[in-house]
Amino acid sequence: MTGRENRDMKIAIVGHVDHGKSTIIGRMLADTDSLPEGKLKRVRENCRRTSRPFEYAFLLDALKDEQSQGITIDSARIFFSTDKRQYTILDAPGHIEFLKNMVTGASNADAALLVIDADEGIKENSKRHGYLLSMLGIKQIAVIINKMDLVDYSRDVFNSIETDYREFLSDINIETDIFIPVSGLKGDNIVAPSPNMKWFDGMTVIDVLDSLDASLPETDKALRIPVQDVYKFTRDGDNRRIIAGKIETGIINVSDTLMFMPSGKKSTVKTIEYFNGDKGKIDRAGNSTGFTLTEQIYVKRGDIACRIDQDMPEISRRIKANIFWLDREPLEMEREYIIKLGTQKIPFTVESIEKVIDASDLSFTSKDRVERHDVAECILTLKKELAYDIIDNNQMTGRFVIVNNYEISGGGIIPEVISDRQSWVRDKVITRNEKWIISDITKKSRAGRYNQKASIVFISGEKGSGRKLTARNLEKMLFSQGKLVYYMGMGNVLYGVDADIKEQGIVKDKKEHLRRLGEIAYLMMDAGMIIIITALDLTSDEIELVQTVTESDNIFTVWMGDDITTDIEPDIRIPSADSKDSVEKIEGLLIEKGVIFDYN
Amino acid sequence: MNHLKKLENDSVYILREAYSNFKSLCMLWSIGKDSTVLLWLARKAFFGHVPFPLIHIDTGFKIPEMIEYRDRLTREWHLDMIYGQNKKALQNKETFPDGNATHLECCKKLKTEALRNTLSGDWPRYRFNHAADKYEIDSNKEPFTGVIAGVRSDEEGSRSKERYFSPRDVNNDWNIENQPPEFWNQFKTEFAPGTHVRIHPLLDWTETNIWEYIQSENIPVVSLYFDRGSGRRYRSLGCAPCTMPIDSTASNVEEVVAELKTGKLSRIAERAGREQDKEDGGGLEELRKDGYM
Numbered sequence: 001m002t003g004r005e006n007r008d009m010k011i012a013i014v015g016h017v018d019h020g021k022s023t024i025i026g027r028m029l030a031d032t033d034s035l036p037e038g039k040l041k042r043v044r045e046n047c048r049r050t051s052r053p054f055e056y057a058f059l060l061d062a063l064k065d066e067q068s069q070g071i072t073i074d075s076a077r078i079f080f081s082t083d084k085r086q087y088t089i090l091d092a093p094g095h096i097e098f099l100k101n102m103v104t105g106a107s108n109a110d111a112a113l114l115v116i117d118a119d120e121g122i123k124e125n126s127k128r129h130g131y132l133l134s135m136l137g138i139k140q141i142a143v144i145i146n147k148m149d150l151v152d153y154s155r156d157v158f159n160s161i162e163t164d165y166r167e168f169l170s171d172i173n174i175e176t177d178i179f180i181p182v183s184g185l186k187g188d189n190i191v192a193p194s195p196n197m198k199w200f201d202g203m204t205v206i207d208v209l210d211s212l213d214a215s216l217p218e219t220d221k222a223l224r225i226p227v228q229d230v231y232k233f234t235r236d237g238d239n240r241r242i243i244a245g246k247i248e249t250g251i252i253n254v255s256d257t258l259m260f261m262p263s264g265k266k267s268t269v270k271t272i273e274y275f276n277g278d279k280g281k282i283d284r285a286g287n288s289t290g291f292t293l294t295e296q297i298y299v300k301r302g303d304i305a306c307r308i309d310q311d312m313p314e315i316s317r318r319i320k321a322n323i324f325w326l327d328r329e330p331l332e333m334e335r336e337y338i339i340k341l342g343t344q345k346i347p348f349t350v351e352s353i354e355k356v357i358d359a360s361d362l363s364f365t366s367k368d369r370v371e372r373h374d375v376a377e378c379i380l381t382l383k384k385e386l387a388y389d390i391i392d393n394n395q396m397t398g399r400f401v402i403v404n405n406y407e408i409s410g411g412g413i414i415p416e417v418i419s420d421r422q423s424w425v426r427d428k429v430i431t432r433n434e435k436w437i438i439s440d441i442t443k444k445s446r447a448g449r450y451n452q453k454a455s456i457v458f459i460s461g462e463k464g465s466g467r468k469l470t471a472r473n474l475e476k477m478l479f480s481q482g483k484l485v486y487y488m489g490m491g492n493v494l495y496g497v498d499a500d501i502k503e504q505g506i507v508k509d510k511k512e513h514l515r516r517l518g519e520i521a522y523l524m525m526d527a528g529m530i531i532i533i534t535a536l537d538l539t540s541d542e543i544e545l546v547q548t549v550t551e552s553d554n555i556f557t558v559w560m561g562d563d564i565t566t567d568i569e570p571d572i573r574i575p576s577a578d579s580k581d582s583v584e585k586i587e588g589l590l591i592e593k594g595v596i597f598d599y600n
Numbered sequence: 601m602n603h604l605k606k607l608e609n610d611s612v613y614i615l616r617e618a619y620s621n622f623k624s625l626c627m628l629w630s631i632g633k634d635s636t637v638l639l640w641l642a643r644k645a646f647f648g649h650v651p652f653p654l655i656h657i658d659t660g661f662k663i664p665e666m667i668e669y670r671d672r673l674t675r676e677w678h679l680d681m682i683y684g685q686n687k688k689a690l691q692n693k694e695t696f697p698d699g700n701a702t703h704l705e706c707c708k709k710l711k712t713e714a715l716r717n718t719l720s721g722d723w724p725r726y727r728f729n730h731a732a733d734k735y736e737i738d739s740n741k742e743p744f745t746g747v748i749a750g751v752r753s754d755e756e757g758s759r760s761k762e763r764y765f766s767p768r769d770v771n772n773d774w775n776i777e778n779q780p781p782e783f784w785n786q787f788k789t790e791f792a793p794g795t796h797v798r799i800h801p802l803l804d805w806t807e808t809n810i811w812e813y814i815q816s817e818n819i820p821v822v823s824l825y826f827d828r829g830s831g832r833r834y835r836s837l838g839c840a841p842c843t844m845p846i847d848s849t850a851s852n853v854e855e856v857v858a859e860l861k862t863g864k865l866s867r868i869a870e871r872a873g874r875e876q877d878k879e880d881g882g883g884l885e886e887l888r889k890d891g892y893m
């Protein structure tokens with residue numbers, strides 16, 4: 001096998017139904033001598049017996065499924081080789097669910113062949129598929145103008161389709177110079193150059209395939225390792241704490257300083273871990289790696305490991321996205337879905353649908369939902385911070401899928417950064433984390449010592465609903481149970497910490513006030529405490545800000561009084577009539593949420 | 601990056617995704633070369649550990665060497681080994697070797713049913729107790745919701761329609777017509793209660809890749825794959841009465857790889873020695889829908 005590339009190449013084949021995909025694949029298999037012995041003959045005979053005209057599609061059906069199941073229904077893999085290398089054709093024959101299968105196949109491809117019928121010309125799906133290929137990030141595309149035998153091998157027909165389709169491709173930012181006139185049926189320009197089209201001096205389909213480059217992992221980009229998990233397998237005295245993930249781009253070295261995004265936590269690579277074989281101090285894009293850190297920081301699935309000496313990803317709770325939708329159920333506003341990007345998994349809602357594009361003609365409309373096979377520009381609001389790159393900077397971390405009802409229902413790419421209300425806070429938080437000095441006493445050991453989870457309890461409500469009294473009573477009760485608890489009265493913050501942003505007893509900059517409050521709470525939570533804070537008319541925006549600062553989900557809200565006057569969804573509500581039991585109610589909440597517990 | 605390395609890294613990624621997403625996860629180990637490579641990849645993925653149980657369906661007719669090999673590696677690699685069996689069918693002799701069932705009926709009983717009921721926890725699971733050095737009935741009857749299997753797409757027509765993460769519904773059925781899309785390394789890791797997911801890290805591997813990898817990693821495989829003087833060796837392993845060796849003098853991994861590369865075998869189906877496949881053209885499709893691998 002000398003001289004051959006030691007890697008196979010995956011090729012997607014797409015195009016409008018009946019434009020000749022199966023015929024072209026069949027031809028390639030037959031003319032490269034890749035078929036099992038006698039197969040072609042048997043299928044031809046079978047056709048003669050049943051007096052059906054022979055079709056290469058039957059051959060493929062017979063190959064993929066020894067039984068005659070009629071229609072082939074899924075993206076299937078077909079293997080064949082040339083002198084240069086081995087190919088896997090990812091085929092998804094025509095069917096209603098075609099697009100799902102096409103996306104499944106084509107997303108893994110190094111390159112794609114897009115087939116257009118010379119006689120029928122460009123159809124909706126010729127364009128729709130081209131559009132999807134561009135969204136899927138397939139850069140190498142060869143356009144095959146098939147059935148040239150039906151148009152007398154006419155150069156004019158070929159040229160006019162080429163001109164039109166080239167214009168369409170440039171509208172969607174695909175550049176290709178490869179247009180090949182062929183006849184799949186007769187074999188022109190598939191493997192051998194066609195005697196019928198002497199005017200064409202380009203390469204045959206097979207030569208084009210051999211001329212394409214296999215797409216390689218990008219080692220020259222900034223490091224991105226979406227953390228899959230942190231392993232601690234203790235059997236046989238193994239005490240390594242290994243962070244595992246696939247290096248999507250870049251290179252990692254022992255003693256690199258890493259930052260884990262979106263949290264901004266920092267540590268240094270101690271070792272790169274292997275099993276059987278390699279023992280190296282460096283690992284690169286494409287590899288599923290594992291490494292240990294010098295300082296034990298809290299890293300979890302979903303974080304992206306990045307190098308501090310390189311570009312950092314964006315972080316936001318609000319993103320702009322170009323989405324393609326594959327589900328029968330439309331994508332709608334005000335419903336919750338899940339986004340999966342790298343190993344991050346975050347609930348979101350669609351904030352707005354900017355425009356919906358008809359991929360078959362690039363026209364667009366404004367709609368309040370995205371139907372199956374539509375492409376749309378949307379703004380998404382996420383429940384938590386997402387770390388990502390814009391697609392032009394990094395494909396691997398610039399694209400995501402959407403899960404609806406347990407199913408992957410669509411995909412999307414992130415074309416640009418948009419602002420998000422919390423970004424000013426987040427920058428400060430990242431700098432803080434960068435400089436943070438990590439205690440040798442872990443969160444877990446503090447929690448174990450105090451029998452509690454560090455948390456914030458916000459007691460909010462209308463004026464006169466008894467917030468402060470409840471807070472005091474709750475503090476006393478938890479203290480008497482031996483808990484480490486502190487009621488942080490607003491006055492304690494306003495005149496000291498907020499001295500510079502306060503005028504005549506009123507805070508000028510409410511957001512900055514909340515940020516500082518959050519920072520103090522963060523310190524106390526780091527010490528393992530439960531903090532009680534009272535606040536008038538707390539809004540969900542304000543809670544979100546405190547969440548961003550404290551990077552904690554252990555923030556619980558209690559609303560006192562008969563009416564909720566803001567947009568918050570409190571963990572519990574205590575109407576005025578019940579206020580005498582309020583402390584017990586909050587205690588119940590804290591037990592239910594696992595904030596306070598007792599091992600004894 | 602060379603092709604085998606790429607396959608290895610992609611499969612390791614899938615195994616790690618499975619491990620992080622499925623609480624009740626297991627891996628099917630048929631003792632054959634594919635699932636043994638899979639087991640090896642798990643050790644790669646988890647740095648020498650295999651953090652989930654391995655399930656073997658013992659039909660009672662396996663070639664004895666297979667069982668010896670299974671238990672040897674179980675001890676050596678500290679595997680969490682479980683086997684399941686259709687004891688009733690064996691007791692009642694409702695099998696092909698006993699002359700009381702066709703190939704396919706026999707497969708259904710001894711493999712399909714045994715597998716389904718072992719995965720669901722309805723039938724006893726026999727788990728290896730390393731301290732006592734023997735199999736014991738497992739007290740854990742929880743159904744497995746993630747099942748890793750060593751399916752390859754070049755192996756058999758129906759298999760090329762698989763996904764890496766392939767859902768099975770409440771009745772264990774595989775809805776081939778309407779499979780979820782799978783792209784950008786994102787898989788179906790969410791599933792409705794009562795359903796489960798089959799995970800196929802080896803989908804992109806070919807038979808040659810498997811042997812080349814066995815060679816490059818020096819993975820121990822059961823010696824039935826090699827000619828030991830008779831001029832015959834097994835290419836695919838199954839039950840003794842229904843699996844035929846092929847004519848070949850390849851007596852070690854190097855020779856098997858060399859033989860595959862001559863293309864001598866490439867036009868003969870890999871499972872041609874497996875009787876149940878012949879009985880009705882696409883028998884496997886049916887068995888697979890039922891949950892047999």
Ligand SMILES: Nc1nc2c(ncn2[C@@H]2O[C@H](COP(=O)(O)OP(=O)(O)O)[C@@H](O)[C@H]2O)c(=O)[nH]1
Pocket residue numbers: 015016017018019020021022023024055056057093094146147148149150182183184185186
């Ligand atoms: N005349 C002619 N017919 C073709 C050619 N290629 C395909 N066809 C026919 O067009 C029809 C659809 O082809 P097929 O390969 O099944 O299309 P697919 O749906 O894209 O896979 C079949 O009847 C083919 O025989 C060609 O180059 N010339």
